[in-house]
Amino acid sequence: MSAADFADARLSRATGAGLDPHAYLRAAAGAARAEDWSGSLIRTARQYVTRARRAASPVSAGEYEQAAARWFHFATLAACGDHARAAAEADAAMGRALALLEPGARRIEGPGFAGWLRGPADAKAVVVVVPGLDSGKEEFHLLASALLRRGLAVFAMDGPGQGVLAATTTVRADYDRVIGRVADALGLDRVGLVGLSLGGYYAARSAALEPRVAAAAVVSGPFRIDWEALAPVLREIIARRAGGAGAARGFTGQVDLSALAPRIGCPLLVVDGGQDLVPGVVNGEPLARLAAHGEYLLVPHGDHLLGNARPDWLPATADWLAAALTGTGG
Structure with a gap:
């Protein structure tokens, strides 16, 4: 399966989970093969983590971390990739997001x-x-x-x-x-x-x-x-x-x-x-x-x-x- 076919098959699920469809398609374009898909999504997730660290407010930082968590999670859907690490990073990002947005x-x-x-x-x-x-x-x-x-x-x-x-x-x-x-x-x-x-x-x-x-x-x-x-x-x-x-x-x-x-x-x-x-x-x-x-x-x-x-x-x-x-x- 090509990277484009792989991404298209998961587009509805991605957007249903709240991933920005334009960012999703850009990430898909960055994966030449389906085997590259996990890495492309992880790179996107880390961009959100970087934005969180540079955010001007705790609310923005929390929202970026929440987005990162979703991207890290979607990286685990590929057949290849370091799924354990991506899942751990998704879990950590969600923890950071909730600490900022919902401290309770x-x-x-x-x-x-x-x-x-x-x-x-x-x-x-x-x-x-x-x-x-x-x-x-x-x-x-x-x-x-x-x-x-x-x-x-x-x-x-x-x-x-x-x-x-x-x-x-x-x-x-x-x-x-x-x-x-x-x-x-x-x-x-x-x-x-x-x-x-x-x-x-x-x-x-x-x-x-x-x-x-x-x-x-x-x-x-x-x-x-x-x-x-x-x-x-x-x-x-x-x-x-x-x-x-x-x-x-x-x-x-x-x-x-x-x-x-x-x-x-x-x-x-x-x-x-x-x-x-x-x-x-x-x-x-x-x-x-x-x-x-x-x-x-x-x-x-x-x-x-x-x-x-x-x-x-x-x-x-x-x-x-x-x-x-x-x-x-x-």
């Missing part, structure tokens, strides 16, 4: 998770943002901002095989146990979840098995995955995150919500893009249909993660979570 944010870690708790101390509810296969806590800041504006607190996390933990852990299907430990660490007897991409499976599974989940939203999450039908590039990504092809095959064999969906008793919103068509992946309509209190939002022109259709789902999803968790609607 708390770093919370435990077995198999690490993340930031943001928002008012007296928030009526906390939403855990669950990332996907090759994602991390630095990616979904627009979603986190929408939830914060509605008075909710947000815990943006990395779990096994994700973000800053990808270098030392591998993906696991029983993510509900991780969510249970997160709830313990946060001292919560009820929590909301929003899971994106593979994180949607994690969120739905947790809603079925972790009784403290009070409401869950699933965005572009798989209902079931068939390893044999997956494209080679997706198999490679899963294998990299799972620790090998055999482990990846075993992992995807567990990604099936057929038996778990009817056990979800809390309110559940499933959001899909009509253009999100991946061979080997069943989208979320059966999940919404089988869950006791499932609702389904299909955006016909939306792609995977609906980065090309943000106004068509993000405000409504944030309102839905606020209403489900607090009864106010934000």
Whole structure:
């Protein structure tokens, strides 16, 4: 795959995560091959770090650091590159950004998770943002901002095989146990979840098995995955995150919500893009249909993660979570 094709395939995801599209295209132009992609994004991220150091105000410095965190994170999506270092730099940049912009944010870690708790101390509810296969806590800041504006607190996390933990852990299907430990660490007897991409499976599974989940939203999450039908590039990504092809095959064999969906008793919103068509992946309509209190939002022109259709789902999803968790609607 050429660098241009690689960049184009991720453009919607990049802009959906808040990367400036013009800067993104300039970074793509600076990569002659797909193998150069990670380095090009890291160079861009470091430019933002330099701007932060020279900024005239703490607010500007924090905003530059926040942008750097997203660029460092996107550098981990390439097949080649020093992913561990890029993820560590993304994590560090986010820490510096929050220290400047939200000094009340708390770093919370435990077995198999690490993340930031943001928002008012007296928030009526906390939403855990669950990332996907090759994602991390630095990616979904627009979603986190929408939830914060509605008075909710947000815990943006990395779990096994994700973000800053990808270098030392591998993906696991029983993510509900991780969510249970997160709830313990946060001292919560009820929590909301929003899971994106593979994180949607994690969120739905947790809603079925972790009784403290009070409401869950699933965005572009798989209902079931068939390893044999997956494209080679997706198999490679899963294998990299799972620790090998055999482990990846075993992992995807567990990604099936057929038996778990009817056990979800809390309110559940499933959001899909009509253009999100991946061979080997069943989208979320059966999940919404089988869950006791499932609702389904299909955006016909939306792609995977609906980065090309943000106004068509993000405000409504944030309102839905606020209403489900607090009864106010934000």
